[in-house]
Amino acid sequence: MGWLSMPLSSMHPHSTPKAYLDAQLTYERVIDEPAEAEGEGGPLPSRKGLRVIASSCLRNKVYYAAVAPTTDGVDGPVFAVVCLVRWNPRAKDGYVFAYKDMDETAGPNEAECPERILALLSPTENHSALQWRRRCIRNLARPTAKLEDGMRIRFASPIKFTDGYEGQEFFVRKRGRKTALAISEHGSARYRVTNMARMAFSVVPQTKVHRTVF
Template sequence: MGWLSMPLSSMYPHSTPKAYLDNQFTYEHVYSPTGERVNTAAVDSSLPDDHQRRGLRVLASSCLRNKVYYAAVVPLVDGVPGPAFAVVCLVRWSPRAKDGYVFAYKDMDETAGPYEDDCPERILALLGETDNPAALHWRRRSIRNLAVNTRKLEDGMRIRFAAPIKFVDGHEGTEFVIRKQGRRTALALTDTGPARYRVSNLAKMAFAIVPQTKVHATQF
């Protein structure tokens, strides 16, 4: 499926990407035995027995930085829930768009093997069993990223990248020292040197922590 774009008026009464998408993936429709959707305003007991109610319900969702939407969604058949699966939507949120189209999204489920794999743990924990290879691979990537993202980078820690990194000033190297600058993290060349470099998505990069021998003062 391609991108679907819309102005804010088309999102009404929802004012955020998350609220709109939660609503899009929570619904119930009635279908005839031939698979045709029945045009009815509500599901009621007067429907023929051979008709079926099918839909979806969002259990939990997150729209990270208004760029990627993740949700655990259960399929419903006559009100009975099936195994939850993951929905992933790419999101474009531009409240000041000059053309008025402030919101766009492109949806897929985990069986499409989404490239985005920063799904929160609370959503992954709700997913049901699957034997789909693409979905299993996506879940493994997401779990691996959770482990990577929880690595703590402490001030003074020495790290070694798996491959040399080259910076715009010409310096190229693999070993650096972490320098914490408030919420930001920078890299220094030596234990006592100044912070010189910043690397995007540092926590996700392949690196190892270099053990450091600390010499304690002798006490008599």
């Protein structure tokens, strides 16, 4: 399936990608089954749908969800849904949100599903889904990098923020337990990235000029 784009008005009453996708993946419909039994009445229509059990939209770029198919209110095996997300509230053309959805059997490239969501998934024998789950588990097990104040880092790919800015190199700003990013060495911290220490980035060497003492 390709990308589906929309203005903010089409997301109403939802104002975030996560809220909109949660609603899209939670529904119930009446399915008219053909009558198979003779006599009066026949089988009643069944109610089928989907239910989001838990979800996360990391950095407003990738949405992960544990989803259960439902039949007459009873949940079936829980599987994972992954949606690529484009979110730009200041888009000049007005199309602030776009997404592309798939399930785990499609073997998504994105494999940073949070542990709390993986833990909710039912056992599966689908090879692609199993491979994807293993990649997610390996990424969770990857040691986090130590971020130090003033460090200059370069992400593996550019990151786009909700104000429209897109960049790949930033300076780390540490304030107690909080970590933020600045776009210049002496600039103020303007951006936050969820799970930043687990993302793929490299440290950019900086030349330090020391004052000469006579």
